[in-house]
Amino acid sequence: MNIYGLLGRDIGYSFSRNYFSNKFNTESLKCQYQNFDLQTIEELKNIIQRTDVKGMNVTIPYKEEVIPYLDTLDPIAKEIGAVNVIKFESNGKLTGYNSDYYGFTESLKPLLNTTIKKALILGTGGASKAIAYALDKLNIEYIFVSRNPDFRELSYNDLDEDIIKDFKLIINCTPLGTHPNTENHPDIPYEYLGKNHVLYDLIYNPEETIFMQKGKQKGAKTSNGLNMLILQAEKSWEIWNQ
Template identity: 45%
Template structure:
């Protein structure tokens, strides 16, 4: 039986195993999807040696960037982004497993955003500096959406600090994407430190988090009249993209 799985830490919020195992059962696929919570990527080698039928992995926070140094090859898109959320594992009798990295977050985000965005959502703020934020910004570049990154520790003047986000600046960017884990289960009482005063009915506030279904970020934006959207559709779209990669001959 082939095995697939998710690596990251923590993983208590994840619905990936439920999604894939339901898919396997419905389609009568002889496979299983497991969660592999890792406090350190040093544990990856042990997982690969203990699970010799492991054919593919998804990668979530905090390892979408740091996983790169553990891979044998990168898909062109993943190399451009600098982050990986999908690994195809190739095995042969005469050598150890080869790990090939891909990024399906880009298409997952872009396809889900197209379902809800309006023409005036042409300028965006992207909250976060991890692998998810890199994928979101790559998707926006491909979609022609002007965007600025927001970080707790800006590395240059093109990146906003959270303290820079006045209501006037918030008002100018009608699309705001939370690509941080702030608000993720079980820390559901947390929220990115932005000013909601500048948010109005023309805003779309998209949270990549899907557990809980409505984060405080989404709730506060909705109370200001904004349209809100969580990351469940993105999860499902990128998961199916991962599956297609794993099935390639």
């Protein structure tokens, strides 16, 4: 039995486990998917010695912390600086990949319009790095928005009417609004949104966040992260089996 799993912390909700378990059942594959719920990344040492584990997805908060435990990085993962897929090679080596950028790119393309030239990325964690890479490839300028900004970033207090009207794509890479704390949402001036805006939330649970609702009220297009997750999961399976 080949074992695959999700590496993260406090991941009882796990989209990946449900998705791959259903896939394995539907396609009659002799595989099992489980959560590797670790309180510290150091606990990974025990898992990577196992011979039955063939691949992992990686989620918050380990997309960057896992890199020192890997033998090699795919060039795209290296450029992004974050890993969400680990392949356990037949020679015992571990290779890190990033399929987040692919899932985001392909799910975003149908939402874009000709007025979208600039994007705000809310949050600066591991997921935001893949988003930035994808926007580079789509030739969309971007700025990170952070609660603790450095000189290249904006704070939430910086966001005014001019900025919101100039940056037509806004991507929430923070966990604000995730179940069970569904009343939370990023603190941006939603009143300046319009019909040419796109609000993309990486969260998928709940299906529609307050962030998305507030955008929809102003005529903006909205999307949650479910399609991105499905696309990156299928890309993970492709990587593990190539």
